Amino acid sequence: MREEADQFGTIEISKDALFGIQTLRTLQNLSFSGRTLSQYPTYIESLAMVKKAAALANQEAGVFEEQIVNAITQACDSLIKGDHHEQFPIDILHGGGGIGTNMNVNEVIANLSNELFGSLKGSYSPVHPADHVNASQSTSDVCHTAIRLAIMKSFKPLISALDQLFEAIKGKADEFQDVTTIARTCLQDGMRVQLGNTFRGYSQVIKRRLHSLEEAVTKLHSINLGGTVIGSGVGAPNAYRDIVVSKLCEVSGIDLSHRENLYDAAQNIDDLARVSSELRILASCLLKLAKDLRLLSSGPEAGFAEIHLPAVQAGSSFFPGKVNPVIPETLIQCCFQVIGCDHVVQMTLEHGELGLNVFEGAAGANILDAMMMLEKALNTFTEKCIKGTEANRKRCEELANSFIPLVVELKEKIGYTATAQLVKVNGKVEIKNIIQNGGIERDTSNK
Template sequence: MINREKLLETRQESDAFGVLEVPNDALYGIQTSRSIQNLSFSGRMLKQYPGYIKSLATVKKAAALANCEAGVIDHSIADAIIHACDELLMGKDHEHFLIDVLHGGGGIATNMNVNEVIANRANEWLKSVVGSNYPVHPTDHVNASQSTSDVCHTAMRLAIIQYYSMLEIVLIELENTMSAKAQQFMDVPTISRTCMQDGMRIQLGETFGGYAAVVKRRHESLRQAILDISSINLGGTVIGSGVGAPLHYRQIVVEKLCEISGVALHKRENLFDAAQNLDDLGNISKQLSLLASSLIKIAKDLRLLASGPEAGLSEIYLPEVQAGSSFFPGKINPVIPETLIQSCFQVLGCDRVVQAALEHGELDLNIYEGAAGINILDAMMMLEKSLSLFTAKCFSGIEANVERCEVLANGFIPIVVELKEKYGYSSVSKWVKEKSKEEIKAIYKNGGAYIDES
């Protein structure tokens, strides 16, 4: 018996693998539906990555302009495609991107999802029927002169560059905050530690200056890695040969993309290399990993320096943002540094995926590039959010426990270090072995007057 209610809710589309029911209100089509059914596992859908969708739309718009100029598609088809791309760039229709971003097939589901949504929206604009693939066809027109390989390669790099611009703002704010805090604490003497044991006297600001320096250095290395991915393979089609794309299209498509995106991009010197190797993405991920490792060290230091307050180091006070315990009344835990640490753990995990994708590419096309790119986007988004919280709710509000720092600065080991600088390592080692701490402190206090020269 025919379910007429279901017929009203769905439309039938067919391909070489048979007929499939597609939701009537869906702008995607049968290829996307099959991918949703066959290739989904992670729960991470393309609609959760609006920046990537916009980058894909930017690539498709550039391709439509280049195809029109090259005579591959006529003006009416190109105009309809461009209109649909512009709607995606404005944030419309993103709810129709339901494919799993970690699918097999070298990104085919991503490319077909965007092809079908653009084609159906273009056909609506031309007063045609959604799902008809007429007059605008998802592969014949929206995907003309392109391959999944060069589309996704290019769009992912464009998305990473644009996501990085948001992370960079947060990194600069953190660097400035750290530098200011270092200056604020430069007149606070305290104690250093090596091997978790007491060391020489330093200024608290010197420790914080080290934090500012490593973040700045890691930021500069990351920025350079981002610059390196501005070389793309659009026009190279599947493996870099450019087969399937006319010469004039290949000559102008990157120029069109630069004009639309406002990003300075250029064609990779060797397009076969671009299809085979994603070490440029591996480098970005490694820089993110090094940044995360450095941030873990800083956040752990803050937990130690603020530990106590009575039985720990207690050299600094972290801002109190919420109750720290459901058991201990009044207990305040370092929840913001601990949140940053866990964010950075996730970034390290993302990097392992990227390096695995780099390692497991075979022959003429690395089909795992999509997984690498998504994990880089995830890492950058997590860092952008966690660092924004860390700067605003923790680092900017750190205060020094001046009294505690002064007590530590005048402890036994700092005194021994200063005596060593004046009387030599051997002599002071002998005193430490033979004299009490009180006697050595007396030597220090009196400028060596009680030294037994024998």
């Protein structure tokens, strides 16, 4: 064990730990969710990118010498590569506006840097967590920037999952275009429809939601790095502020810019709230799709039974041979969670107070959670449900020739009022027989 001290006392820490006393304070005081920063590798990598860019900007601004910068950037590169992520044990959700997150990464980078100089962990010499790793920065602009980078990176696999879903549904639309079935309104029988057109509608809403989500994520490219706590930039030299975003562009490979007003950026996180709203709308559309598939595949003998979903596992511990739509139901539950995540994000937006929204970290974490859940659920949904979905052609033909679709065709021949009167006088069975036998033509005299 080693000892570290702060103004609140002395704490023993494992001598092998790369984190220090501030991280341990966060662990002891602010843990509740069971979800650790180590479970968010993209966020850790993004934080390390911010720290590397800040170190490079500090060097050009003359804040500290090249040896210190080289050590910090090497430590950051190690984290960006994926090393040492187990050294981030703090709760992803904690008070203090993200102070625990910032100090955890500061301490890990400082200890990694000092190892390069042959110094012991916890010595914080010659590289100090606050004086060097955090130079010209605040928790506010560091975490604000890093969480947006993490969301941009996490969006890429979600884009891929949505693209694959779109292509799979579009493929089924083409496959089912020659299958005529029945449409329903108010869950009651309606007119004939091509099953392919129903699936084409599903594909288009996925495509539209993807484009809307892309637009929202694009807005996250405007960041407040250099604004320090409330957007004033106090504590950061002008020379640093002028170049730190361009350094981050180089480090991350992402085109970034300053927000138009950095005070606004510190106070208002509506850009995150918009991304979350788009995720919620996407989840609502996916819910509708998954519910439709459950209905269309219901039965198989006493339901709609217009499609067959792939059987992936036993559906019941009670009914032998019963197969349930477990993949759509899994997606539905994922969407419930995404909608719940959005509720948290919208609450963080409205609970921001005065000069700084200290709940931004909770918003970011819930967006990352929503994206991760959707990506996993959609990949499974596409591979194990959509791609193996089949049309029950015999059942679809039967439904397409049921009473209401035939009556709709009759209405087009003789008009709504005449058709309604015929149904009233003759009854459904007789009218169906007459229609199928071709026994009614339009009376042009309107008698």
